[in-house]
Amino acid sequence: MKVWEYIVRRLFFLIFVLLGVTLITFVLSQVLLDPLSLYMTEKTREADIPILIAHYHLNDPWPIRYGAYLWALLNGDWGYSRSLSQPVLSALAARFPATAELAIAAALWIVAVGIPLGIISALKNNKLPDHVSRLIALTGVSTPVFWLGLLLQVVFFYYFRMWGLPSLPSSGRFDATLALQHPVKQITGLLVFDSLVTGNFIMTEDALAHLILPSFALGFVDLGVIMRIMRSSMLEVLRQDYMIMARSKGLSERVVILRHALKNALIPTVTIGGLVAATLLAGAPLTETVFAWPGMGRLAVDAIGTNDAPLIMGFVLIVALILVLINLTVDILYAFLDPRIKL
Amino acid sequence: MMATRRSSWSAVVVELKFAGHLLIQNKVVLAGTIMAIGVLVIAIIGPVIVSPSAATNIDTSQRLNPPSFQYWLGTDDYGRDLFKVIILSIRLDVSAMLEIVSAGLFIGVLLGAFSGFIGGKLDEILMRITDIFFSIPSLILALAIAAALGRGINNLVLAIIVVQWPGYTRILRGQVLAEKERLYVDALRALGIRRFRIIIRHIIPNTIYPVLVQATLDLGQVILTFAGLSFLGFGVSALVPELGRLITAGETYIFQAPWLIAFPGLTILIISLAFNLMGDGIRDILDPRLRR
Numbered sequence: 001m002k003v004w005e006y007i008v009r010r011l012f013f014l015i016f017v018l019l020g021v022t023l024i025t026f027v028l029s030q031v032l033l034d035p036l037s038l039y040m041t042e043k044t045r046e047a048d049i050p051i052l053i054a055h056y057h058l059n060d061p062w063p064i065r066y067g068a069y070l071w072a073l074l075n076g077d078w079g080y081s082r083s084l085s086q087p088v089l090s091a092l093a094a095r096f097p098a099t100a101e102l103a104i105a106a107a108l109w110i111v112a113v114g115i116p117l118g119i120i121s122a123l124k125n126n127k128l129p130d131h132v133s134r135l136i137a138l139t140g141v142s143t144p145v146f147w148l149g150l151l152l153q154v155v156f157f158y159y160f161r162m163w164g165l166p167s168l169p170s171s172g173r174f175d176a177t178l179a180l181q182h183p184v185k186q187i188t189g190l191l192v193f194d195s196l197v198t199g200n201f202i203m204t205e206d207a208l209a210h211l212i213l214p215s216f217a218l219g220f221v222d223l224g225v226i227m228r229i230m231r232s233s234m235l236e237v238l239r240q241d242y243m244i245m246a247r248s249k250g251l252s253e254r255v256v257i258l259r260h261a262l263k264n265a266l267i268p269t270v271t272i273g274g275l276v277a278a279t280l281l282a283g284a285p286l287t288e289t290v291f292a293w294p295g296m297g298r299l300a301v302d303a304i305g306t307n308d309a310p311l312i313m314g315f316v317l318i319v320a321l322i323l324v325l326i327n328l329t330v331d332i333l334y335a336f337l338d339p340r341i342k343l
Numbered sequence: 344m345m346a347t348r349r350s351s352w353s354a355v356v357v358e359l360k361f362a363g364h365l366l367i368q369n370k371v372v373l374a375g376t377i378m379a380i381g382v383l384v385i386a387i388i389g390p391v392i393v394s395p396s397a398a399t400n401i402d403t404s405q406r407l408n409p410p411s412f413q414y415w416l417g418t419d420d421y422g423r424d425l426f427k428v429i430i431l432s433i434r435l436d437v438s439a440m441l442e443i444v445s446a447g448l449f450i451g452v453l454l455g456a457f458s459g460f461i462g463g464k465l466d467e468i469l470m471r472i473t474d475i476f477f478s479i480p481s482l483i484l485a486l487a488i489a490a491a492l493g494r495g496i497n498n499l500v501l502a503i504i505v506v507q508w509p510g511y512t513r514i515l516r517g518q519v520l521a522e523k524e525r526l527y528v529d530a531l532r533a534l535g536i537r538r539f540r541i542i543i544r545h546i547i548p549n550t551i552y553p554v555l556v557q558a559t560l561d562l563g564q565v566i567l568t569f570a571g572l573s574f575l576g577f578g579v580s581a582l583v584p585e586l587g588r589l590i591t592a593g594e595t596y597i598f599q600a601p602w603l604i605a606f607p608g609l610t611i612l613i614i615s616l617a618f619n620l621m622g623d624g625i626r627d628i629l630d631p632r633l634r635r
Contacts, residue, residue, distance in 0.1 A: 013474075020475030025487070032491040134371075138623060142615035144567050146574050147590060147608030154601045282480030286571050300483075301575055304490050316487045320479050327478075 003335045010331050014324050019070075021320040025313040026069050029079075035065075038079040038310045078317065079310030083303060088314035092296055096318075097189025098173055099288070099295035103280040104190075105211045106219035110276070114223050115269070118230025119262065125235060133231070137224025145283050149217040149290035156213060169210045171292035178206050214291040218283045222276050229272050234265040267337050274327040281319050350544035355551065362628055369628070375620025382614050386437035389430050397427035398584040407600045417602040419592065421582070425603065429610050432584040437614065439500050440566040446504045448558050451511025452551065456542050458512065459519030470516070473509035481506040482568050489577045496585075499577045503568055507561070511554050518550035560622035563615040570611050586611050 029038055035058050036049065044052070053059055057068040072078075078088040121133035157170035169175070173191055174184075184203050187194045192211070195203035237243065238261055246260045247253075284297030292298070296315055303311035402422035410417040416425040458469040476484070481503075488502035522528070523546065531541050573579065573587030581592065586607045593603030 016471070017475055017478045020471070021478060024475065024479075024484070028487060028491040131371075134623075138616060138619050139612075142563055142567070142612050142619050144570055144574075144587075144590075144608055144611045144615075146571060147604065147611065150590070150594065150597060150604045151601075151608070154597060154604070158598045158601075278480045282482040285483070285486060285575065289575065300486065304486075304576065309490065312487050312490045316479060316483060319483050323480075324478060 006335050007332055010328055014328055017324055018320065021317060022070055022073060023066070025316055026066055029309055029313045030065065030069070033309045037082075038313075039077075040082070041080045042082060042085060073317070078314045081303070081308050081311045081314075083306035083308040083311070088310050091299065091311065092314055092318050095294060095296045095299050097191075098293060099281075099284055099297060101173075101190045101192065102211065102214055102218060102287070102293060102295060103277070103284070105192075105215035106222070106280055107276060109215060110219040110223045110226055114226030115230050115266075117223075118227040119234055119257075119265075121227065122231045122234035122238065122265075123257070130231075133224075133227050137228050140221050140224035143220060145217055145221055146286040146290045148220060149214065149287055152213045152217055153291075168213055170213065173207065173210050173294060174203065175206050175210075179203065214287055214293055217290070218280060218287045221283060222279050225279070226269070226272065226276065230265070230269055233268040234261060236268075237261045237265040240264075267334070270334055270337060271330060273330040273333075274323065277326045278323055281322065351548040352544070355548045358552065362625060369624050371620060372624025372628075375617050375624060378613065378617035379621050382433065382437060382617055385430060386434045389434045393427045393430045395431060397424055398431050399582055407596060407603075409600070410602055416606045417600065419589070419600075419603055420596060425589075425606060428584050428589065429586070429607055432586045432589060432607070433610065433614070435496075435579070435583070435585045436566055436570060436587075436611070439496070439569050440562055440614075442500055443503045443507055443565050443569065444558050444562055447507030447561075448511055448554065450504070451508035452515050452547060452554060454508065455512035455515030455554075456519055456547050456550070459516035460523050460538070460542050460546055466516070469512065473513050476506060476509040477513075482571065485568060486572060486575070486577075489572060494577055496578050496583075499569065499572055503565060503572075507565065510557065510561070514557055515547075515550055515554050518553060519546055522546055522550050556622060556626045559618060559625055563617075563619035563622065566611060566615050566618075 029035065035056075036052060039052050039056055040049075055068075056072065057064050060068070076089050078092075080086075081088050081091050084091050117133050117136075121130040124130050153170040156168045158167075160167035182200055182202050184191060184195045184200055185198050187197065191207040192204055195201070195207060243256065243261060246256045251260075281297075284295060285301050286297070287293065288295045288298035289301045296318065300312050300315035303309075303315070400423060405414075405418050405422035406420055408414050408418040408422075414424050414426065416429065419425055419428065454469060458466045485502045485506045488505055489499050492498035492502060528541065528545070531545060569578075570585075570587035570590075573585055574591050576591065579585045579588050581588070589607040590604050593600065593607065596603055
């Protein structure tokens with residue numbers, strides 16, 4: 001019962017935050033930019049402008065304009081991208097799977113590497129492994145992701161090929177000629193997943209190879225964050241009385257750490273799911289630009305070049321929407337994992 | 344009436360001196376601090392040790408020279424000495440970083456102090472505004488604001504300031520909520536001292552440390568955001584020395600002249616790392632819970 005109350009409260013918060021974000025994009029696109037440009041297409045004639053103004057209430061007072069803006073958003077009318085000649089929402093939707101695939105790949109490898117490293121550095125607190133992990137963490141948060149991406153391309157694509165080593169692809173999601181020979185049936189849009197379930201293993205391999213460098217660059221920044229949070233969470237647990245209890249029962253160190261400590265230490269790391277998602281999405285514009293990755297972030301950056309404001313605002317909205325949903329999931333998960341929340 | 348004449352700011356100085364003392368004992372933090380000071384020195388005296396004309400002297404006969412004794416870090420596509428251009432660039436990036444964080448700090452601290460101390464509707468509204476800002480990654484929001492404001496270095500700085508203050512407001516407000524319950528605040532009020540004065544002279548100096556630590560840590564992040572957005576084309580024009588812009592220019596020759604990317608990026612990393620090392624250490628020193 002209490003958990004449901006908590007979830008309902010989070011849902012209200014979610015709606016409030018989304019309203020707030022739309023208020024920001026509203027101010028940015030209606031006050032700082034020409035509000036008409038949001039809805040004009042290349043087919044809009046001079047005569048259509050008064051109709052647009054009337055339809056979107058552009059000459060009305062602010063609250064009404066905001067209401068009309070919100071209503072349009074709710075109806076899937078996120079404005080029109082003139083550089084792509086299509087509605088903003090469908091342009092973003094087409095690019096969403098690429099961004100999602102890259103972010104998922106990055107999240108997977110940093111969880112797989114970051115959590116064990118965090119545990120090790122907690123167990124070896126203030127010894128060499130701890131110092132090394134601290135250095136990795138600090139270097140990670142200090143590294144310009146776009147620069148790392150470019151350097152990876154220089155080394156693993158260009159130099160490896162020059163030295164006759166197996167080189168990794170430096171841009172795009174797949175090899176175009178290979179994709180023509182082995183077309184992937186679109187199911188989810190996630191290339192690795194789609195090619196795997198349809199048995200198109202040649203494309204799976206190709207898609208994975210294309211993912212390695214960008215997902216490494218994107219995830220590297222967050223690796224340290226996960227590691228440090230896992231470390232401090234583990235340290236916290238190790239100091240609890242029940243750890244002394246477990247040890248005094250004569251349990252082996254292995255069981256004490258894996259069964260008693262790790263289980264409890266992992267709970268707080270769930271909360272960083274939202275944080276990790278946020279930094280991975282924040283890294284999308286830079287990483288996708290550097291690797292010519294056809295995702296939403298690259299779309300937004302291209303939109304800067306073409307002054308396509310509706311697309312940029314749409315990108316902000318969709319990022320906020322994704323993060324709000326992820327945070328809600330994390331909150332609900334946490335409520336179930338940690339009984340103390342119910343208090 | 345002592346309290347009205349002496350504010351609590353003098354205690355801040357004592358506390359910072361103590362932090363400085365602890366700082367010297369931790370070698371990693373010390374290394375970071377020395378690096379950070381070095382960066383600041385180069386930012387200040389850069390145009391003295393390297394002639395500013397090095398950034399504008401185009402010499403097409405010396406294009407894309409690899410690093411050598413004559414050109415330590417090679418030359419770029421304009422034939423400029425990359426080492427000199429980087430030295431000159433540090434000034435712009437570092438000053439943008441300091442401007443952004445100090446402006447964000449100023450706005451954030453004032454709003455946070457008043458929000459926490461006065462409470463009520465003002466507090467409620469401000470906190471909900473910060474909630475909204477926290478729901479979008481700052482780089483993406485800054486990107487959108489910069490796009491709406493238009494290109495140029497001032498607009499870029501402004502856009503990052505707009506996303507920077509809510510963090511400080513939140514931290515300070517939390518501190519103030521606890522601080523305002525203290526007895527001395529009642530005493531000051533009983534003396535008939537105005538609320539504004541209490542906040543500025545006593546509440547803020549007593550609650551500012553956690554925000555200062557956060558600001559130090561943020562320096563390393565802000566320079567990445569600034570250089571990143573500049574890399575995407577928001578900032579300066581081609582010949583103005585700026586690190587992110589240098590990487591954009593180098594991208595054209597990524598395989599032909601990789602040093603054009605490697606060194607400006609490495610410079611950003613070193614600057615960011617210096618402030619992160621320093622901030623990380625200061626946080627550990629000031630936060631007893633983390634002293635493990």
